[in-house]
Amino acid sequence: MKKITVLVVDDSAFMRRMLQDMINSDPDIEVVAVARNGEAALKKTLELKPHVITLDVELYEENGLDVLTKIMAQCPTPTLMVSFATQKGADVTLEAVRRGAVDFIAKPSGQISLDIEVVKEELIEKIKRCREMDLRINGNLADNKHEERKRQADDDTKRRDPLRKIICIGASTGGPKALYEVITRFPKDLQAPVLVVQHMPSKFTKSLAERLNExxxxxxxxxxxxxxxxxxxxxxxxxxxxxxxxxxxxxxxxDLIDTPPLHGVKPAFDLLLQSLCPLNHDQFIIAILTGMGKDGAEGTKQLKKRTSCYTIAESRETAVVFGMPKMLIETVEVDEVLPIYRVASSIINQVY
Structure with missing residues (x-):
């Protein structure tokens, strides 16, 4: 089998070596080149056409956002942003996702020996998932977004108040971009609360919320x-x-609880869904979007046994990683399997 080729872009020689060693530890992946700045990164991308790029958010000579924009314009390549888990790093990383990056990983912390194995596992898994995706999908997500969002807002504000309902959305790898696509289409007076679990570190979820609010x-x-x-x-x-x-x-x-991770993630969508089981609501609307793993499938199964649930899985057509939606489809009888650009309208239809 042909190896997945990777270009590592980072201005730190130490970090370039660390990332290269982690990536090359997997027999199916090979770092074909490294670059220390944006100019070299663009040149090597055009020459080598790697399957995946890891790109440092804060390059010394040129910031990662500008480099990403140039790469996506001249040679679109699945790109993972690499960032320290700081608030500034979170803000820039989420802007990079908006500009076309597939996902991100956090750099190993100061106590490298404690978390390097966790970072390595995540890095290798995400590189493999990046290789499977088609960047052409991403260009179609926002087509007519403004026009449709305005139309939905005009139509939905005229509808009658609904019965009590709660919307729950779970996502992981590729989730920030998918959440932009769904949440920005909801009307201002949506007659239901929306509970979102996106697998991200703490500072990143705060930044995600702020950007979505804007x-x-x-x-x-x-x-x-x-x-x-x-x-x-x-x-x-x-x-x-x-x-x-x-x-x-x-x-x-x-109720925020500080218990151990579930399925290796914290927050976990399953725990949110399980906490809803005792509640007496007319309907829960559950959407599981792109992501690796199985989070959300068991919680949905438990909730469906107790009350009315309308379930939506993002389709393979647009999911960066089809793992979580696929597991949901295999676990329960899903009501709809939809491309991401149709998820919001389906949720709104169920609310009203």
Whole structure:
């Protein structure tokens, strides 16, 4: 089998060597070149046409965003952003995802010996998933987005108040871009709260919420312990905590719990869904988007046994990684399997 070829772009010689060693430890992947700046990165991309690029967010001579923009314009290549888990790094990384990067990984922390194996496993898995994707898909996601979003907002604000419903969305690899596609299409007065679990570190979920809030008609925020969930508001589970829901009289409140990771992730979508099982609602609308692993499938199964659930899985056509949607399809009877650009309208139809 032909090896997956990778170009590593980082201005630190130490980090280039570390990433190269981690990547080359897998027999199916090979680093064919390294670059220390944007000029070299673009030149080697055009010459070698690697299957995947790992790109440092904060290059010394030229920032990673500008380099990414040039690469996507001249030689579109699946790209993983590499960033330190700082607030600045999170902000820039999510802007890179908006500009075309597939996903990101956090650089090993100062205590490298403790987390290098975790980073290596994630890096290798994401490189393999990047190789499977088709970048042509991403160019079609936002077609007519503004026009459709405005039409949906005009139509949906005229509808009657619905029965009590809760929307739950789970995503992992490739999720930030998918969430932009879905959440920015919701009307301002959406008659349901939206609970989102995206597998990301803490500072990244805060940045994700802020960016979604800037571009969405609904209010979007990182979930806060004890707050009451309300219609028309999107709550992003904070990285490093599991987001669950507790009933408090006539209110439903966010309950953030600091228990061990589930399926290797924290937050976990399964734990959110399981916390909803005791609630008496007319319907839960569950959408599982792109991502590796099985998070959300078991929780959906448990919730469907107890109450009415409408389930949506993102289709292979647009999912960067079809793992989580595929597992949902194999675990429960899914109501719809849809490309990402049709998920929002399906959710809205169920709300009203």
């Amino acid at each position: 571009t969405s008609l609904c209010n979007v925020s990182e979930a806060v312990q004890g707050e009451i969930i309300q219609n028309g508001h999107v709550y992003i589970a904070p990285g490093g905590y599991h987001m669950t829901i507790k009933e408090d009289g006539k209110y439903l409140r966010i």
